[in-house]
Amino acid sequence: MGDERATATTRSRPGAFARAWAKAVSGTSYLPMTQAQLEALLQRLTERLALALRADPFDLRIGQQVGAELVQSHIASAEGLGRTIEVIQLRLVRDLDLVVDDVEDRMARLLATVATGYARALRDRTLDEQEAIRRAAMMARAQAERALRDSEARFRHQATHDPLTGLPNRTLFTERLTAAITAPGRGADRIGVCFLDLDRFKVVNDSLGHQVGDSLLVSVARRLRRVLGEHLVARLGGDEFVILVERAGCTEDVVKVAEAALAAVSEPALVDGHELTVSASIGIVERQVADTSPMELMRAADSTLHWAKAAGGARWSLFDADRNRRELARYALSAAIPAALDRGEFYLDYQPLTGLRDGRVVGMEALVRWRHPELGVLRPDSFIPLAEETGLIVRLGSWVLAEACREATTWADGPAGAPFVSVNLAVRQLHRPELVQEVQGVLRRTGLPAERLQLEITESTMMSTVAEPVRALRVLADLGVRVAIDDFGTGYCNLAYLRDLPVSELKVAGEFVAGLRAPADDPGSRTDERILASLVSLAHALGLTVTAEGVETADQADRLRAIGCDAGQGWHFGRPGPAAPHLDRCSPALTDTAS
Amino acid sequence: MQRPDWAPETIDIERPSVARMYDYYLGGSHNFAADRAAARAMVEAVPEAPLMAQANRAFLRRAVQFLADSGIRQFLDIGSGIPTVGNVHEIAQRIDPESRVVYVDVDPVAVAHSQEILAGNDRAAVVQEDLRRPEAILRHPDVLRLLDFSQPVAVMIVAVLHFIPDADRPEDCLRTLREALAPGSYLVMSQASDDGRAGTGERAEAERVYRRTDNQLFIRSRAELTALFAGFELVDPGVVWVPQWRPDAPEQAENAEQAVFMGGVGRLGG
Numbered sequence: 001m002g003d004e005r006a007t008a009t010t011r012s013r014p015g016a017f018a019r020a021w022a023k024a025v026s027g028t029s030y031l032p033m034t035q036a037q038l039e040a041l042l043q044r045l046t047e048r049l050a051l052a053l054r055a056d057p058f059d060l061r062i063g064q065q066v067g068a069e070l071v072q073s074h075i076a077s078a079e080g081l082g083r084t085i086e087v088i089q090l091r092l093v094r095d096l097d098l099v100v101d102d103v104e105d106r107m108a109r110l111l112a113t114v115a116t117g118y119a120r121a122l123r124d125r126t127l128d129e130q131e132a133i134r135r136a137a138m139m140a141r142a143q144a145e146r147a148l149r150d151s152e153a154r155f156r157h158q159a160t161h162d163p164l165t166g167l168p169n170r171t172l173f174t175e176r177l178t179a180a181i182t183a184p185g186r187g188a189d190r191i192g193v194c195f196l197d198l199d200r201f202k203v204v205n206d207s208l209g210h211q212v213g214d215s216l217l218v219s220v221a222r223r224l225r226r227v228l229g230e231h232l233v234a235r236l237g238g239d240e241f242v243i244l245v246e247r248a249g250c251t252e253d254v255v256k257v258a259e260a261a262l263a264a265v266s267e268p269a270l271v272d273g274h275e276l277t278v279s280a281s282i283g284i285v286e287r288q289v290a291d292t293s294p295m296e297l298m299r300a301a302d303s304t305l306h307w308a309k310a311a312g313g314a315r316w317s318l319f320d321a322d323r324n325r326r327e328l329a330r331y332a333l334s335a336a337i338p339a340a341l342d343r344g345e346f347y348l349d350y351q352p353l354t355g356l357r358d359g360r361v362v363g364m365e366a367l368v369r370w371r372h373p374e375l376g377v378l379r380p381d382s383f384i385p386l387a388e389e390t391g392l393i394v395r396l397g398s399w400v401l402a403e404a405c406r407e408a409t410t411w412a413d414g415p416a417g418a419p420f421v422s423v424n425l426a427v428r429q430l431h432r433p434e435l436v437q438e439v440q441g442v443l444r445r446t447g448l449p450a451e452r453l454q455l456e457i458t459e460s461t462m463m464s465t466v467a468e469p470v471r472a473l474r475v476l477a478d479l480g481v482r483v484a485i486d487d488f489g490t491g492y493c494n495l496a497y498l499r500d501l502p503v504s505e506l507k508v509a510g511e512f513v514a515g516l517r518a519p520a521d522d523p524g525s526r527t528d529e530r531i532l533a534s535l536v537s538l539a540h541a542l543g544l545t546v547t548a549e550g551v552e553t554a555d556q557a558d559r560l561r562a563i564g565c566d567a568g569q570g571w572h573f574g575r576p577g578p579a580a581p582h583l584d585r586c587s588p589a590l591t592d593t594a595s
Numbered sequence: 596m597q598r599p600d601w602a603p604e605t606i607d608i609e610r611p612s613v614a615r616m617y618d619y620y621l622g623g624s625h626n627f628a629a630d631r632a633a634a635r636a637m638v639e640a641v642p643e644a645p646l647m648a649q650a651n652r653a654f655l656r657r658a659v660q661f662l663a664d665s666g667i668r669q670f671l672d673i674g675s676g677i678p679t680v681g682n683v684h685e686i687a688q689r690i691d692p693e694s695r696v697v698y699v700d701v702d703p704v705a706v707a708h709s710q711e712i713l714a715g716n717d718r719a720a721v722v723q724e725d726l727r728r729p730e731a732i733l734r735h736p737d738v739l740r741l742l743d744f745s746q747p748v749a750v751m752i753v754a755v756l757h758f759i760p761d762a763d764r765p766e767d768c769l770r771t772l773r774e775a776l777a778p779g780s781y782l783v784m785s786q787a788s789d790d791g792r793a794g795t796g797e798r799a800e801a802e803r804v805y806r807r808t809d810n811q812l813f814i815r816s817r818a819e820l821t822a823l824f825a826g827f828e829l830v831d832p833g834v835v836w837v838p839q840w841r842p843d844a845p846e847q848a849e850n851a852e853q854a855v856f857m858g859g860v861g862r863l864g865g
Binding site: 074132 | 844
């Protein structure tokens, strides 16, 4: 039996049987070992088999262990088992030169135990591997789903956040606001919204560049988030931010939030190497959840922000329902102007400009009126400012110009000629390149001589340094159109423009004339009188005529005449109304102011 | 707003996976019915398929042993598949427990299985990536965490290249990898080859079977495979049928062409 007899604890060199066994199982499955390692392994198992064959009583476990160990060593295939049984049956006893009683019986039992141990181990291994691969598939699926969720979450984050500042964007803000307002059982809660906008942010962008502007926005976002941690801060776009104050206790709570936000924004900050101090304006709306909708709340906060801006910025404004109603009404009114023009709801009243020396009506100022179907007759101050803001003034102004010229042609010539018609020109009209063409067209169509048209512009109109309006006025003046400066003395008061402008008349603002109502020895009255006298002599020195506005009493008229003022306009001479009655007074004989 | 540039793939075990088919050839049970059906069809077309898989696995084992004996302690195994028996980390870490191994595979199930096998082994990791995105592999945090590219690294691309068409420019992928390697690094590659077997019709049949998987088969000649080792010096015996590459015993190299795969090991000089 030689070295095959060695005990299990001693490693022995592979014998002929182990080598034959190794050869038999080679290639039956992948064996992660060298041929030498395989032979060494099988030599060890050979010794176990020899032991099992001889053991008395027969020990089932040895053969089973050998079978299991083959599988554990990856000699784990049907072919591996078949060849193993074959080689043991054929060669084990012979190669090892074993002498055993009942050898056939014991060999059969040994092969049975090896096959049993092998099959059992292979089955276990198969089940384990199947379980492992199924678990891996499940894990992979879970990972894929998690990755999908993460990518969805990332996508959702991108969709609901501002990439520059990382703040929630309008979408998320609207979602949160809507949820806060529409959540059941929240009707009694109060909710606040602060619309925040940086003051003069454009200046930063224009002077330091968009990159610095962007960095400033990031810095402002960070500061707002720091001080308003519990409240949702979102960036709506540009330099507009919004803060949601859910479950506000009262208005004062939201005002405190706004004040904290203003303080945070106004901290000086180093932005891209620039020490920048900016301010912000905030519009605050705070009300009971039940009384509002997200849209309405956003709109109200936006308008309120504009109030804060209009008041000079660096402050908060609180929403005021009355003010909002008035503004909405004004807005509705301005929106109705085009349709009202189409329906012919506008008409003109006239107020005479009366010569102070002879009481003759020298001109008449056209004043637009709106016969509103529901509100009655509206005076210009209720709709002209808005028409100017919205640009509708251009269409309305064109209508006024055309209508005034048309009516003026019907005014009968007096002995000294018919009075001119004076039409107010808004800034926007003056800046239109088509102005000259339009005036020329109206004069041509109506047949009104250019000398009988006076255009009134305000001093502030001339603040613009743009040359175009000046050129247009010069062309018109060359045609013979009169140009008057309205409200002279109250506005810009830079006399330089008188050098460039083809002005023919100054209309002195009613404020100075009002002073003349006081007794002549009143110091204030005397001052106004001196100012008026100076203006008159200045105008006359420049070859301009002077009309005093707001003349209400005969005494005022007398004093103006004494100063040398050329004409007067005001209730004393005639209230605004249809042209005809004023025209009747064109004759000096009919005026009681003539001296 | 931007769509994510990457969408996770779904896991479909009804579709055969080459990684699990390979496991089946090796006698493993880490496979599903669809994998076994495709693998059996492959064996119909190419009876040597299991032998091919075993021969490749044995080539991988001998190559890792050779590299470890040559002092390599860092391994990047791209296309590692289902880690069954005789994995790179088992061989390498048996020789030196400090050896570091990163496995890379595109198959999410193979990756999940590898994660389980490698749990607790802080010197080995698995990364889900594609050989065709070498930059992504090289900058993957786990790759950077475990492998020091200032030291030699062995890149293993065993039984993978035949899934990469020439149109995907494998030479570019290999150049990118090579450029990341320190002198003294190694490249181990094997792939299905038809030198001496052209015209048997088996190639077409094998390609047809693989078309049913996610992967198609692209067979290359010895010359084509040798060309892919550009920049590396082939160690003896060069690109050969895989059983002929440094066999444990001379008889194992007999009938080597039946293994269908050719392979070799290249060393980056300098």
